Amino acid sequence: MATGCGKQAEAPGKSPNIKRVALVGNPNVGKSVLFNALTGSYVTVSNYPGTSVEVSRGHAVINDQSWEVIDTPGMYSIHTITEEERVAREILLHETPDVVLHVLDARNLERMLAMTLQLIEAGLPVILVVNIMDEAERMGLTFDLELLRQRLGIPVIGAATTRKRGLDEIRSAIVAYRHDPENPPHFAYSRLLEHDINEVAGLMVGEYILSRRALALLLLQQDEEITALVRRREGEGFAVIAEKVREIAFNRRGSFHLDLSLERKDIVKKLILGVFTSPEKRVVTWAERLSCMSVRPLTGIPLLLIVLYFGLYKFVGDFGAGTLVDILEQKLFVGIFNPWITGVVKMIIPWEVIQELFVGEYGIITLGIRYAVGIILPIVATFFIFFSFLEDTGYFPRLALLVDRIFKRFGLTGRAVIPMVLGFGCDTMATMVTRTLETTRERVIATVLLSLTIPCSAQLGVILALLSKFPGALAVWGTCLLLLFVVVGLLAARIMPGEAPMFYMELPPMRLPQISNVLTKTYTRMQWYFLEILPLFVLASILLWLGKITGFFGKLITAMTPVMASIGLPRETAVAFIFGFFRRDYGAAGLYELQTKGLMDARQLTVAAVTLTLFIPCVAQFLIMKKERGWKVAGGIGVFVSLLAFGSGYVLNQFLLMTRLLS
Amino acid sequence: MKLSEKAEEILEALWIAVEEEGARFLDPERMGFPADDPAYKELTGHTLVEIRQGMVYFRPEGREEGKMTIRRHRLAERLMMDVLNLRGDAGDDKACQFEHLLNEGVDIKICTMLNHPATCPHGKPIPPGECCADARAQGDLGVVALTEFKSGQEGEIAYIQTKDDKKMQKLMAMGVLPGNRIVLVQSYPSYIFRVGFSEFAIDSNLAKEIFVRK
Numbered sequence: 001m002a003t004g005c006g007k008q009a010e011a012p013g014k015s016p017n018i019k020r021v022a023l024v025g026n027p028n029v030g031k032s033v034l035f036n037a038l039t040g041s042y043v044t045v046s047n048y049p050g051t052s053v054e055v056s057r058g059h060a061v062i063n064d065q066s067w068e069v070i071d072t073p074g075m076y077s078i079h080t081i082t083e084e085e086r087v088a089r090e091i092l093l094h095e096t097p098d099v100v101l102h103v104l105d106a107r108n109l110e111r112m113l114a115m116t117l118q119l120i121e122a123g124l125p126v127i128l129v130v131n132i133m134d135e136a137e138r139m140g141l142t143f144d145l146e147l148l149r150q151r152l153g154i155p156v157i158g159a160a161t162t163r164k165r166g167l168d169e170i171r172s173a174i175v176a177y178r179h180d181p182e183n184p185p186h187f188a189y190s191r192l193l194e195h196d197i198n199e200v201a202g203l204m205v206g207e208y209i210l211s212r213r214a215l216a217l218l219l220l221q222q223d224e225e226i227t228a229l230v231r232r233r234e235g236e237g238f239a240v241i242a243e244k245v246r247e248i249a250f251n252r253r254g255s256f257h258l259d260l261s262l263e264r265k266d267i268v269k270k271l272i273l274g275v276f277t278s279p280e281k282r283v284v285t286w287a288e289r290l291s292c293m294s295v296r297p298l299t300g301i302p303l304l305l306i307v308l309y310f311g312l313y314k315f316v317g318d319f320g321a322g323t324l325v326d327i328l329e330q331k332l333f334v335g336i337f338n339p340w341i342t343g344v345v346k347m348i349i350p351w352e353v354i355q356e357l358f359v360g361e362y363g364i365i366t367l368g369i370r371y372a373v374g375i376i377l378p379i380v381a382t383f384f385i386f387f388s389f390l391e392d393t394g395y396f397p398r399l400a401l402l403v404d405r406i407f408k409r410f411g412l413t414g415r416a417v418i419p420m421v422l423g424f425g426c427d428t429m430a431t432m433v434t435r436t437l438e439t440t441r442e443r444v445i446a447t448v449l450l451s452l453t454i455p456c457s458a459q460l461g462v463i464l465a466l467l468s469k470f471p472g473a474l475a476v477w478g479t480c481l482l483l484l485f486v487v488v489g490l491l492a493a494r495i496m497p498g499e500a501p502m503f504y505m506e507l508p509p510m511r512l513p514q515i516s517n518v519l520t521k522t523y524t525r526m527q528w529y530f531l532e533i534l535p536l537f538v539l540a541s542i543l544l545w546l547g548k549i550t551g552f553f554g555k556l557i558t559a560m561t562p563v564m565a566s567i568g569l570p571r572e573t574a575v576a577f578i579f580g581f582f583r584r585d586y587g588a589a590g591l592y593e594l595q596t597k598g599l600m601d602a603r604q605l606t607v608a609a610v611t612l613t614l615f616i617p618c619v620a621q622f623l624i625m626k627k628e629r630g631w632k633v634a635g636g637i638g639v640f641v642s643l644l645a646f647g648s649g650y651v652l653n654q655f656l657l658m659t660r661l662l663s
Numbered sequence: 664m665k666l667s668e669k670a671e672e673i674l675e676a677l678w679i680a681v682e683e684e685g686a687r688f689l690d691p692e693r694m695g696f697p698a699d700d701p702a703y704k705e706l707t708g709h710t711l712v713e714i715r716q717g718m719v720y721f722r723p724e725g726r727e728e729g730k731m732t733i734r735r736h737r738l739a740e741r742l743m744m745d746v747l748n749l750r751g752d753a754g755d756d757k758a759c760q761f762e763h764l765l766n767e768g769v770d771i772k773i774c775t776m777l778n779h780p781a782t783c784p785h786g787k788p789i790p791p792g793e794c795c796a797d798a799r800a801q802g803d804l805g806v807v808a809l810t811e812f813k814s815g816q817e818g819e820i821a822y823i824q825t826k827d828d829k830k831m832q833k834l835m836a837m838g839v840l841p842g843n844r845i846v847l848v849q850s851y852p853s854y855i856f857r858v859g860f861s862e863f864a865i866d867s868n869l870a871k872e873i874f875v876r877k
Binding site for chain 1 (some may be wrong): 823825831832834836837848851852859861864
C-alpha cells in the first residue's frame with residue numbers, strides 16, 4: 001500500500017513497447033486461471049474466495065506483442081472495503097493498464113455487472129469476460145452476449161477458462177482493443193444523482209487516470225483514499241470540493257450507498273433484459289446435493305469425520321508418514337544412501353572434524369538432508385495433496401460455516417478454519433494465511449492457537465508414528481492439545497480487546513477438482529516449503545556440529561537436564577528440544593530416534609510429545625510471526641508458549657505419575 | 664370525539680388502575696389532578712366515567728376508550744424506542760406528548776409499520792387494535808428479520824437495518840438489495856441464503872439486519 005506512490009513514479013519509466021492488461025473481478029470467478037492461461041506461469045488457483053492476496057505479474061506474448069499481465073485480488077466494488085480490494089484498486093488508480101479484463105461469473109451476471117458499470121464509468125478500457133459459461137449452461141441458463149455487447153458498448157466474451165474455452169477470443173480482443181477515452185459508453189443515473197455528480201465533478205480541475213464522474217461518486221461515498229488523492233491533486237481548490245461533497249452527503253445522509261446500489265441495480269436490470277434467461281425450474285445438480293449434506297450438522301459432521309479419517313489419517317498418516325517414510329528414510333537413506341555417502345566423504349576428506357560436519361551424528365547430509373527428504377518430504381507432500389484437493393472441491397467455506405458458532409467462542413469466525421486446517425500442514429504457511437482474517441484481534445488469536453496447539457503435518461506424522469504403539473498415550477496427547485486449544489481460545493476471546501468479529505462468506509459451487517490443478521498447486525506449495533526449510537535444516541546441522549566440537553552442546557544438555565528431570569524426562573531428550581528450537585518437526589524426529597533406541601517409556605514419550613508439540617514454533621514460523629505481527633506480539637507469544645509448554649509438561653507428568661494412567 | 668390531553672391521561676390512569684392493578688376505581692388525589700379539574704367534567708360530559716363519593720369509575724364506553732388511549736400511549740413508546748432510538752426518561756417524555764397525535768387512523772399506520780407489537784418497552788401489553796386482528800387473520804407476517812424465516816422459505820428483501828456502513832456495503836456486495844428475491848437455505852449452525860445463483864453464509868448478527876417480506 002505504501003508502495004502506491006512508488007509504483008506511480010515508475011510507471012512513466014516503463015518500456016513503451018510493453019502494454020499492460022489487468023485482470024479484475026469478484027473473488028472466485030477464475031481470474032487466476034485466466035492469468036495462468038495467458039502467461040503460462042503459475043499462481044495458486046483454488047475454489048476458495050480470496051486466495052490471491054497479492055498482485056501477481058507475468059508476461060505474455062500475444063500476436064507478437066509483448067504484454068504484462070497483472071492478476072489482482074478479488075474486489076466486489078470500486079469502492080473498496082478490505083485490504084485486498086485496496087491492493088486491487090491501486091493497480092487501476094496508478095498503473096494505467098491498456099486493457100482491463102473484467103472477469104465475472106456467468107451465473108451471477110446480474111449481480112456482478114454493477115462493477116462492470118463502475119469500471120466503464122471510470123473511463124477504463126474494459127473488456128468483459130463472462131466466465132464459467134460451462135456451469136451456467138449446465139444449470140440451464142442461456143445468454144445473448146451479442147446483445148449485451150451492443151448495450152454496453154464494450155467487447156464481451158463468453159468463456160470457460162478452466163476448459164480452455166474462449167481463450168483465443170480473449171487474446172484477439174486484447175490485441176484488437178481500441179480505447180476511445182473521448183466517448184465512453186454512458187449509463188445515466190436518475191436526474192437528481194446526475195445533478196449531484198456534475199456539481200462535484202465540475203469543480204475538479206486536476207488530471208486523473210479515473211474519470212471525474214467516477215471520482216465524484218467515490219468522494220460522495222466518503223472513500224478516504226480517493227479523498228486524499230483528490231486533496232493532493234486539487235491543492236487549494238479542494239476546500240470548495242470538500243464543502244460541496246459535505247453538503248450533498250448531508251442532504252443524502254443515511255442512504256447514499258443504498259441509493260447508488262439501487263440505481264445501479266436498475267440500470268443492470270434494463271441491460272440484461274433479454275440477455276439472460278433462466279430455466280423455470282431450478283436444476284439441482286449432484287454437487288448441490290452434496291453441498292447440502294456438508295452444511296447440515298447432522299450429515300456434515302459425519303462427512304467431516306470421513307474426510308478426516310480417509311484424508312488425514314489414512315492418506316497422510318498411514319500412507320505418507322508410514323509407507324513412504326519407511327521406504328525413503330529407512331530403506332533409502334539408512335539402508336543405502338547414508339553408508340554410501342559416508343564412505344565417499346571419508347575418502348575425499350581426510351579430517352575427521354570436517355567429516356563429522358557432513359556425515360556425522362548431526363551431519364548435514366546424514367541428519368539434515370535425511371530428516372528433510374526422508375521424513376518431512378513424504379508427510380508434507382501427502383498433506384498438501386490432501387489439502388489442495390479439498391480446497392478445489394469448495395469444501396472449506398462449508399466447513400467454515402459449520403464451525404463458525406464454535407469458533408466465535410474463541411474470538412474467531414469460521415473464516416479462521418482455513419489457517420487452522422492449513423496449520424496441520426505447515427504452521428508457518430498458516431501464519432501467513434491469517435492475513436485473510438478481518439481484524440487484528442482475530443489474527444493474533446489465530447496466531448497464538450497455531451503456534452501453540454496445532455501440530456504441523458511433519459510433527460503430526462512423526463508423533464503418530466511415535467505413539468501409535470501406545471493407544472492410551474495417543475489419546476492423552478490428543479486430549480491435552482484439544483483441552484489447551486479450547487482453554488486458551490476461550491481465555492483469548494475474553495482477554496483480547498476489540499469487537500466480536502462478523503462472519504460472511506460466499507459459498508462457491510462444489511466441484512470435482514482437476515487433478516492437474518491439484519498437482520501443480522501441491523508442487524508450488526512444496527517448492528515454497530522446501531526453499532524455506534532446507535536451509536534451516538542445514539543451518540541446524542552446522543550449529544549442532546559446532547556445538548558438539550566446541551563442547552557447548554554438552555554443556556547445554558547438562559544445563560537443561562534439571563528442566564528435563566522436572567518434567568520426568570531422560571537427559572537425552574534435551575537434544576530433541578534443542579532440535580525443536582529450529583523446527584518442531586525436527587525435534588519430533590529427534591524423539592523418534594530416541595524411541596527407536598528404547599530410551600523412553602510410554603509416560604515419558606507422552607510428556608515429551610505434548611511438551612514438544614506445544615513448545616515454541618520453529619524458527620521459520622517465529623520469523624513469519626514477527627513479520628506479520630511485529631516484534632512485541634511475536635516475542636510475547638513466544639514467551640507465553642514456551643512457559644505454557646513446560647508448565648503443561650510438568651502438570652501432565654505429575655498427573656500421569658499420580659494416576660499411573662499409562663503404566 | 665376529541666379529548667383534551669389531561670382527560671386522556673386520566674383515562675389512562677383509570678384504565679391501568681382498573682384493568683392492570685385490579686382496583687375498582689381511581690382516587691383523584693393519587694392521580695395528581697384535583698377532583699375539581701375541568702377534565703373530569705369533560706369525561707363525565709362524554710359519559711365515559713362517573714364520579715361517586717369523589718372516586719372515578721368507568722362507564723362501559725369509557726372502558727373501551729381507555730383501552731384505545733393506553734394503546735396509543737404504548738405504541739408511541741415503541742415508536743420512540745424502535746424507530747427514533749429515544750430511550751429511558753427522554754423516550755417516555757416524548758411518548759407522552761406524541762401519543763395525543765395518534766388518532767384518526769395514524770395509530771393504525773404506526774402499528775402496521777411497527778409490525779403490530781404486542782408489548783411496550785416496559786414489557787406491558789399493548790391492547791390489540793383491529794389492524795392487529797386483521798393481520799393475524801391473514802397470517803401476514805409483514806416485514807421480519809431473515810432470522811425469523813424458516814429454511815427453504817423465499818421472500819423479498821425489504822430493507823437492511825444497520826448503523827455500520829461496512830456491514831451495509833458487505834451485504835450490498837452480496838446482492839442483498841431491497842427488491843431482490845432471497846431464499847433462506849439453512850438457518851443452523853449458520854444462516855445460508857441464496858440471492859440469484861449465489862449462496863452466502865452469514866452469522867446471526869448479519870442475518871438479523873436483513874429485513875424480508877414474505
